[in-house]
Amino acid sequence: MFAGLADDGRPSPRPVPPQPRRHAIAGNAAEPGRTVLSRAFAVLDSFLSGRPEQTHGEITRATGLAPATVHRLLAELTGWGALERTGRGRYRIGLRLWQLGAQAPGGRELRDVALPYLQDLLQVTHEVVHLVVLDGDRALYLEKLEAHPDVVVTSRVGLRLPLHAAGPGKVLLAHAPPDCLEKILAGGLERRASGTITDPARLRQVLAEIRLQGFCISRNEMTEGASSVAAPVRGPADQVVAAISVVVPSSTPNLSPLVPVVRMAALGVTRALQG
Amino acid sequence: MFAGLADDGRPSPRPVPPQPRRHAIAGNAAEPGRTVLSRAFAVLDSFLSGRPEQTHGEITRATGLAPATVHRLLAELTGWGALERTGRGRYRIGLRLWQLGAQAPGGRELRDVALPYLQDLLQVTHEVVHLVVLDGDRALYLEKLEAHPDVVVTSRVGLRLPLHAAGPGKVLLAHAPPDCLEKILAGGLERRASGTITDPARLRQVLAEIRLQGFCISRNEMTEGASSVAAPVRGPADQVVAAISVVVPSSTPNLSPLVPVVRMAALGVTRALQG
Numbered sequence: 001m002f003a004g005l006a007d008d009g010r011p012s013p014r015p016v017p018p019q020p021r022r023h024a025i026a027g028n029a030a031e032p033g034r035t036v037l038s039r040a041f042a043v044l045d046s047f048l049s050g051r052p053e054q055t056h057g058e059i060t061r062a063t064g065l066a067p068a069t070v071h072r073l074l075a076e077l078t079g080w081g082a083l084e085r086t087g088r089g090r091y092r093i094g095l096r097l098w099q100l101g102a103q104a105p106g107g108r109e110l111r112d113v114a115l116p117y118l119q120d121l122l123q124v125t126h127e128v129v130h131l132v133v134l135d136g137d138r139a140l141y142l143e144k145l146e147a148h149p150d151v152v153v154t155s156r157v158g159l160r161l162p163l164h165a166a167g168p169g170k171v172l173l174a175h176a177p178p179d180c181l182e183k184i185l186a187g188g189l190e191r192r193a194s195g196t197i198t199d200p201a202r203l204r205q206v207l208a209e210i211r212l213q214g215f216c217i218s219r220n221e222m223t224e225g226a227s228s229v230a231a232p233v234r235g236p237a238d239q240v241v242a243a244i245s246v247v248v249p250s251s252t253p254n255l256s257p258l259v260p261v262v263r264m265a266a267l268g269v270t271r272a273l274q275g
Numbered sequence: 276m277f278a279g280l281a282d283d284g285r286p287s288p289r290p291v292p293p294q295p296r297r298h299a300i301a302g303n304a305a306e307p308g309r310t311v312l313s314r315a316f317a318v319l320d321s322f323l324s325g326r327p328e329q330t331h332g333e334i335t336r337a338t339g340l341a342p343a344t345v346h347r348l349l350a351e352l353t354g355w356g357a358l359e360r361t362g363r364g365r366y367r368i369g370l371r372l373w374q375l376g377a378q379a380p381g382g383r384e385l386r387d388v389a390l391p392y393l394q395d396l397l398q399v400t401h402e403v404v405h406l407v408v409l410d411g412d413r414a415l416y417l418e419k420l421e422a423h424p425d426v427v428v429t430s431r432v433g434l435r436l437p438l439h440a441a442g443p444g445k446v447l448l449a450h451a452p453p454d455c456l457e458k459i460l461a462g463g464l465e466r467r468a469s470g471t472i473t474d475p476a477r478l479r480q481v482l483a484e485i486r487l488q489g490f491c492i493s494r495n496e497m498t499e500g501a502s503s504v505a506a507p508v509r510g511p512a513d514q515v516v517a518a519i520s521v522v523v524p525s526s527t528p529n530l531s532p533l534v535p536v537v538r539m540a541a542l543g544v545t546r547a548l549q550g
Contacts, residue, residue: 035311035351036310036311036312037311037312037315037348037351037352037355038351038355040312040315041355041357044375047375047378048374048375048378052378052380053380073312076310076312076313077312080312080313080316082316084381092378092379092380092381093375093376093378093379093380094379094381095379095381095408095410095415097372097375097376097379098376098377098379098381098383098433099323099376099410099415099433099435100319100322100323100368100372100376100433101368101372101373101374101375101376101377101433102373102376102432102433103322103323103327103367103368103433104367104368104369104370104372104373105327105328105367105368106359106367106369106370106373108373108432108433112431112432115420116421116422119394119397119420119422122394123398133370135370135374140370140374145390145394146391147391147394157377157383157387158373158374158375158376158377158378158383160374
């Protein structure tokens with residue numbers, strides 16, 4: 001659904017092509033096939049492209065909508081609180097969307113249950129801790145805790161990153177429906193750092209190992225200099241619903257001692273979800 | 276903007292009356308004065324009334340919209356990911372709104388900056404820690420951390436609670452524009468527990484003390500059996516932007532020892548925001 005949006009903060013090709021909507025409420029002669037709601041969604045989606053603040057002109061270019069349409073949509077979205085105007089003639093996502101989003105059971109319940117275990121993991125490792133879920137063909141970062149880490153990572157809460165290029169993503173991919181892997185392979189395995197797996201056969205082999213071992217060690221896959229240990233979290237029906245990871249500097253010679261604590265945290269969340 | 280919605284989980288009178296919209300994009304003969312977007316907003320708002328999952332019928336009653344209109348809106352909102360269908364013919368807020376909301380700088384930046392200090396506070400107190408901001412005439416709970424607390428509180432992330440009936444709310448109210456207090460007094464000071472301040476003169480006196488002392492001790496105001504210490508967080512221009520609180524059981528005889536640690540945490544976040 002978000003194809004075409006490089007929502008990891010990288011430059012993305014613009015304008016984003018209009019997406020056909022399946023459910024039309026009202027047409028518009030100037031922009032056929034796009035409903036009022038789909039145009040509002042396009043405006044909101046444009047804020048996911050690593051641009052937390054945008055001007056009217058930037059939103060117009062990002063969405064491909066008519067300037068007058070964008071003007072009216074911005075007025076309505078700001079009036080409701082979905083967007084806020086900053087003092088510099090720019091718009092940003094408002095607290096009303098934050099508040100609505102905080103009600104999403106898919107994210108909130110899992111995050112609330114997992115948080116104490118993530119805090120324990122942070123306490124023990126003093127680096128960066130992630131909670132990640134599968135979102136279409138991307139890894140969505142639900143939570144990130146850090147305590148004066150030695151490692152610099154590009155992740156942040158709400159970011160969607162490629163599944164093949166990081167530990168938690170590979171854990172999720174290892175347990176995803178087969179067509180998810182095929183779709184990702186068809187799109188090509190983009191290199192992000194020196195250790196990114198770009199060979200399909202190698203990726204299949206690594207995913208099989210993850211299923212066998214129950215954890216994943218990654219080095220320099222998403223970010224040069226960052227390595228991680230990740231493990232799966234399972235839900236009530238024992239299906240994998242999330243992955244937990246700890247990121248440390250790649251200068252760490254041996255990552256094996258981290259495996260038990262990451263698995264302990266993932267098992268703790270699993271037990272809490274199944275209890 | 277959310278007047279009429281009891282978004283703290285309590286039963287609210289339904290249906291919510293239609294809100295007039297200032298910026299009309301498209302009218303509808305059957306529902307004059309409501310735009311397509313305002314109807315979509317009403318559908319989303321209905322999920323804030325303490326009902327994280329709703330059926331088509333419940334949403335129709337909550338919004339006062341025509342069933343066919345709700346049906347079309349649900350299809351579009353679900354198609355985009357704002358809502359998700361559960362297996363029981365019910366709808367809930369989807370991950371797409373969570374992801375968008377996580378981009379709200381007003382919430383995210385403050386929360387990210389504050390989180391390490393909140394974690395330290397939790398580590399020291401082992402009870403419930405809150406980060407709260409002013410949202411219109413309510414206290415919006417941005418973050419909640421807890422570690423096997425002895426106290427039971429009704430707060431949760433994303434909840435909006437009355438300003439007068441809890442420590443962090445009173446801290447925010449003490450530093451809010453004067454018309455905010457007058458509006459709340461005009462609406463009446465609802466009693467929530469045995470210690471709730473319901474006398475306007477007494478509330479004015481307590482707010483003056485908070486401005487003088489720089490913290491707030493509350494007992495049995497929002498929830499019977501829960502007491503708190505709260506302190507203000509200031510932003511770059513030294514304005515109060517949030518409040519931090521620790522909640523403990525009311526059986527705790529002396530809350531004074533908690534004051535320095537709560538103030539330390541609030542000052543730490545203040546320094547980080549001003550740095």
